[in-house]
Amino acid sequence: MSKTFFSLIAVCLALRVAGQSVPSADVQIKTAVLAAPSEKQAGAKVYGYTPDGTFGILRNGSNDFVCLADDPKKDEISASCYPATLDPFMERGRMLAKEGKNPKEIFDIREKEVKDGKLSMPKQSTTLYVLSGSKDNYDPATGALKNSYLRYVVYIPFATSESTGLPLKPDMPGMPWIMDPGTHRAHIMINPPKP
Template identity: 55%
Template sequence: MKTLYNSLTVFLLCATTAFAQVPNKQDQINAAIQAAPEEQQAGASVLGYDVEGKLVMLREGTNELICLADDPEKDGFSVACYHQDLEPFMARGRELYATGKNHGEVFEIREKEVKEGKLKMPDQPTTLHVLSGADGKYDPATGKVTGVNFRYVVYIPYATAESTGLPIRPMVPGGPWIMDPGTHRAHIMISPPAPEKKGN
């Protein structure tokens, strides 16, 4: 009986610790919307995590952006906001990754489903804003995220270097280029260099 009691205690302590790692709802919202342009932050929908680590809708929005809170189970910090027309593509990716599929498998499955008309991609260029960093963190006291950098992704399905005039690699640090050209997830990448750290 003592052994069973001790095991149960350890389980409950571990479970409590795991749940405690998930920030509260408002902190998740405040951190997630910082990936969005300032004028769109107040009206963005926000997906985040409940106490069990399940992805849920934390806030219904009033504009075209959906923001994704930082995953407490992953190292570093990463939040993103994207146009609502990308949600079928994003949701399908989350669904496939949850089953253990790797990046290559997810790419192939979505490519096939788009071509078959089972998965809808936006008809117009649509943007994903990413705010991330290996040492990034959100400070509830200041309401600010530090240790992060922006990255911008503009999806243009099946676009190519020829159709856009873009290079297939950055010509200068942070310059735009086209990634995965000619596929369903062809997109313009813009990754501004991280600000240089000031000396002591």
């Protein structure tokens, strides 16, 4: 009986510790929406993590924006937001990653599916906002993140350096450049200089 009792205590403590590594839904939402433009934050749909680590919807949205909370298993804080028109592309990537596909396989599968018309990409330019920061500057009790960094990824499917006039790499800090040109995932990278 004592072995069973102590085993139950050990399991309860382990679950409690595991649960503490995932901030509350409210805190995850607060941190996730920091990546969005201010006028989109209050109504954005937010995906995040339950105490057992399951990824899912933390808050349904009332506008056209989607935000992803920080993955508590990663070493750096990172949240991102984007228009809902980009969600099928993002969701497909998450599904393929969950199936164990590596980044190249995910790229190739989505490229084929977009070309075959099975996966939709927005017809217009669509911006992904990515907020990052150090865990040392993050308060998991409040969701506050000091000294954060915001960068931008503007998806423009199948655009090229020639069609945009953008270089394939930045010539100076903060200069926009095009990545994955000519593919479904062609995008303008905008990395503002860090202070």
